[in-house]
Amino acid sequence: MPVPATRPCLDVLAYRCTPALLDGATVHLRQFPTSVTSLWTLLDRQYKDIVKREEAQAPHSVLTGALRCLTGGYVFFDPKQGLLATRRPLDDDTLRDAFTLLHGLVLGQHPDDIDLNRPTPLAERVAETLQQERLLADYLITPHGPHTPASATPGRQPDAANWVYSTVAWDLAHRLAQHTWRVDDQDIALRPDSSGGLIAWQQPWSNKAGTAHALARVRLALKTLPNVADPILVVSSQATRISRTMAYARTVLAEQAEATLPIVEVEMAGRGRVRRIHRMSLQTLARLGMDHSVLHNIQKRVEAEHGTDARDDNQPTTEAETEPAGLGPIRPVQGKTFSFPVGRGVGMHHLRELDHHIGQVLSPTPLTIVQDSRARGFKQLPQAELSVQPGDIVRSLDAMDYPHLRLVCLWYRDEMRQRMIHGLASVFGLDPQTIDPAEGIPVPLDAGRVSAVFHCVPDFLVHGPTAGQETAITHIPSLKKEPATLVGVWAETEFDAAAEEEDTVPPADGTGTASGPGPDEDAKHQARRTLARLGFVSQFTADRKEAKRTKPNGKKTDHQVVLSLLDLCRSLGIIDRRIDQVMVDAIGPHTADQVAHCGIHVRRQSRQGKDRTAKICVTASVLKPPTAPGGAWTLHGWSYTHRRWELYHQAQAAFHADAYPTGKMTDFDDDNRGLKTVAQHIDQALADLGDYLDGAPYTVTVDGVATRRLWLGLHNRRQGQQPTRNSTWLPASTLAARERPLAVVRINKDMDEVPRPIRVSHRAADGTVARTNKVTNLLYRVEPDFDSPTWLLATVPPQFDGAGAGRLGEAITRWSASHGSSDPDNRRKNEVRPNWYSMTATEIYPIVTAGPAGTGENPDTAPIEPQSLALAAARLCHQTLAWANRTRYPVPLHAAQQMDLDHPQYRRTALTDSPGGDALADATTQDAPDRERP
Structure with missing residues (x-):
């Protein structure tokens, strides 16, 4: 009897959110009239005037925190949308008093001077607004649902109200918490938290000594996918490490007095070592008769620890300090660190068992995600084959019209000089014993096309107040620009152990102490800036790191040297033949080698110094097809500080030569006006790109999260809609049709939004599962309910799949992990300390903009297939430019991002103080609610 055909389907931790799934869940809702939003706007204006900062906003989070203590934990308040939602009913008098207190405190009144018997007009109107218990399903607007408006058209995207996306997890988390999770023959009790997630509060993961702990957390979030009729419940799980002290804690988890109430997640106010509960929140609760709230208890612990603040963090903790830092009712969340006895990640088995538990309790409807029929050839490149090929260098030199490449090697220790010599010898097939370059004398490496020259410049490369100054290299003739020579600088850098530790906090005065060199003493960044001003790109290599595991009689490879050479080649715009091998799919009427691919990177910078206006950084690159048969692809770049398309190495050097603009770059401010002008500047860059490419067709790739506020046409709920003429709907929408790209490819790599793969199920026509695969690296298509689909590129991290990785977490959860043993008769590996990895996915959504299928108006362009x-x-x-494994971004977008990441100032301008803060979607504007609907 023939075996029925099966099709591989990707199983993910994401489910359709249908009315049946919500199962009668309700919230208590107050939808305020316009008079309330107008009064709030007035209060906000008064607050800006008081603090004298235009970007400041009246702290409504103070009110939200206080109301959470009063209502048991679940509160959603959006003053701009005029809405308050709670899980429990909220007393009118309590609400009136809370708003009266907030109003007075915002205007600078002392809490004892605020008369609660004389409520403000804002408080009166808020309390008078009718509170109604509403079924969440009534607001789950979908194209086929029972509550769809009569005006809805076929193919309409799901468009539930904002507050639904923020409150739908409340009831689901409680339903899951009512059932014990049976996993690894253990009963795990999950408790709900105030964010709508779950925490294994009483069953932590601990080190062998019981002095360090992490908590298993489950997050539930409602998102959307393009052209899928139902919103999607995206589930994720992670290990949250608990800090032993409150120092630097940005988030605190706290248990409420009643065990039935959710764990409260509290965001601390302030910056630096000592962070506190917002003063207004404590004053509000105190006046409302709550002197012993969760917030008060957290603040008491902060004050208790602040008295012993002088003790150095590296000193061992005393017994008295260890107890409150353990598993008490208040648990500060550990900041980023590489050094913690409990590793990050939960592993694949944990996610699969969580999927099973959710299926048993909620019986959700899964997504249908099938393997793409043309997604073949995704073989991993062996690490041994990852190296620079001399033939590829010559091809790229020819394509860029350079007769010669000179590698200038700067060093100050002989060990690094020898490593550089061996690295170059391995690339060009030379005997390192025959290479002994004299100071400043070029050494030919490849038939006269490539040479290297060595210079010892300790004053230039060693950290200190004179590091990286041009005077230290003015005597070097090889660092002079020559029109016929491409120059790349390969330099040694002093290893900075402090900079490698993520939990290292720079001193407030900016000096270089235990946290490493200060910004003006870091030789790497100062040298890169100096070299860029001379017109050269650079790559730095630090001390050699020995591999933890070495195969018997195995060849030791200096991976740092290999990878730094690859990075240098990427900075120089060297494109190897691997790119030719993957550019095989025709795009509409165009062959693969006729279409250029542009990537636009956008990042929101942190505020710097006295300039209180956050800026937007924009860089771009384009992968240009060969101009002659058999020729190499070429890489070109553009930046917002040097608005001209040129070869990638020239664009990168020009970008790195200058500081990030501050106050004078008003067109790139992160505000409503700035966003529109930024989009217009990018459109002008694309118009210039069209001229630069001589009218050749091109595509544009962007990160959908980072650019969500720039282009409304990227939003899921806008799909299928027609843009207004000459609007900044999509990149290049303001340009003439002939100047627009063939398509815009939206990438999303945010794992809080992208469904997490857990396995592949081979399903028969009747839906039964014939067999499963635990991991996959292929491309899968999310089956749409209408219009074009989305694709997910599943990826197995190399740390999970690599040699000697052990695949921790494949068969057990951390609750069953071994603490290890050094007993000669029973040796066991410590499975608790290492990080555990699981599969990831990159969402790829093509939006065709040319021809009848797109939003363009060019009738001469044939329809383009999104699959290609x-x-x-x-x-x-x-297939990356300088890496053996995958990157989360395609080459053009990755290269554009790398221009920014390599900038000498990047570390000081990245928004590290808030997770995901560099996404423009974080700010709230009228057109930004799609942060819940990526």
């Missing part, structure tokens, strides 16, 4: 765009993007993620 998804395949090209996936292959450009898989």
Whole structure:
């Protein structure tokens, strides 16, 4: 009897959110009239005037925190949308008093001077607004649902109200918490938290000594996918480490007095070592008769620890300090660190068992995600084959019209000089014993096309107040620009152990102490800036790191040297033949080698110094097809500080030569006006790109999260809508049709939004599962309910799949992990300390903009198949320029981002103080609610 055909389907931790799933869940809702929003706007204006900062906003989070203590934990308040939602009913008098207190405190009144018997007009109107218990399902607007408006058209995207996306997890988390999770023959009790997630509060993961702990957390979030009729419940799980002290804690988890109430997640106010509960929140609760709230208890612990603040963090903790830092009712969340006895990540088995538990309790409807029929050839490149090929260098030199490449090697220790010599010898097939370059004398490496020259410049490369100054290299003739020579600088850098530790906090005065060199003493960054001003790109290599595991009689490879050479080649715009091998799919009427691919990187910078206006950083690159048969692809760049398309190494040097603009770059401010002008500047850059490419067709790739506030046409709920003429709907929408890209490819790599893969199920026609695969690296298509689909590129992290990785977490959860043993008769590996990895996915959504299928108006362009765009993007993620493994971005977008990451100032301008803070979607504007609907 023939075996029925099966099709591989990707199983993910994401489910359709249908009315049946919500199962009668309700919230208590107050929808305020316009008079309330107008009064709030007035209060906000008064607050700006008081603090004298235009970007400041009246702290409504103070009110939200206080109301959580009063209502048991679940509160959603959006003053701009005029809405308050709670899980429990909220007394009118309590609400009136809370708003009266907030109003007075915001205007600078002492809490004892605020008369609660004389409520403000804002408080009166808020309390008078009718509170109604509403079924969440009534607001789950979908194209086929029972509550769909009569005006809805076929193919309409799900468009539930904002507050639904923020409150739908409340009831689901409680339903899951009512059932014990049976996993690894253990009963795990999950408790709900105030964010709508779950925590294994009483069953932590601890080190052998019981002095360090992490908590298993489950997050539930409602999102959308393009052209899928139902909103999607995206589930994720992670290990949250608990700090032993409150120092630097940005988030605190706290248990409420009643065990039935959710664990409260509290965001601390302030910056630096000592962070506190917002003063207004404590004053509000005190006046409302709550002197012993969760917030008060957290603040008491802060004050108790602040008295012993002088003790150095590296000193051992005393017994008295260890107890409150353990598993008490208040648990500060550990900041980023590489050094913690309990590793990050939960592993694949944990996620699969969580999926099973959710299926048993909620019986959700899964997504249908099938393997793309053309997604083949995603083989991993062996590490041994990852190296620079001399033939590829010559091809790229020819394509860029350079007769010669000079590698200038700067060093100050002989060990690094020898490593550089061996690295170059291995690339060009030379005997390192025959290479002994004299100071400043070029050494030919490849038939006269490539040479290297060595210079010992300790004053230039060693950290200190004179590091990186141009005077230290003015005597070097090889660092003079020559029109016929491409120059790349390969330099030694002093290893900075402090900079490698993520939990290292720079001193407030900016000096270089235990936290490493200060910004003006860091030789790497100062040298890179100096070299860029001379017109040269650079790559730095630190001390050699020995591999933890070495195969018997195995060859030791200096991976740092190999990878730094690859990075230098990427900075120089060297494109190897691997790119040719993956550019195989025609795009509409165009062959693969006729279409250029542009990537636009956008990042929101942190505020700097006295300039209180956050800026937007924009860089771009384009992968240009060969101009002659058999020729190499070329890489070109653009930046917002040097608005001209040129070869990638020239664009990168020009960008790195200058500081990030501050106050004078008003067109790139992160505000409503700035966003529109930024989009217009990018459109002008694309118009210039069209001229630069001589009218050749091109595509544009962007990160959908980072650019969500720039282009409304990227939003899921806007799909299928027609833009207004000459609007900044999508990149290049303001340009003439002939100047627009063939398509815009939206990438999303945010694992809080992208469904997490857990396995592949081979399903028969009747839906039964014939067999499963635990991991996959292929491309999968999310089956749409209408219009074009989305693709997911599943990826197995190399740390999970690599040699000697052990695949921790594949068969057990951390509750069953071994603490290890050094007993000679029973040796066991410590499974608690290492990080555990699981599969990830990159969402790829092509939006065709040319021809009848797109939003363009060019009738001469044939329709383009979205699948070909998804395949090209996936292959450009898989086949990188300078890495053996995948990147989360396709080559053009990755190269554009790397220009920014390599900037000498990047570390000081990245928004590290808030997770995901560099996404423009974080700010709230009228058109930004799609942060819940990526």
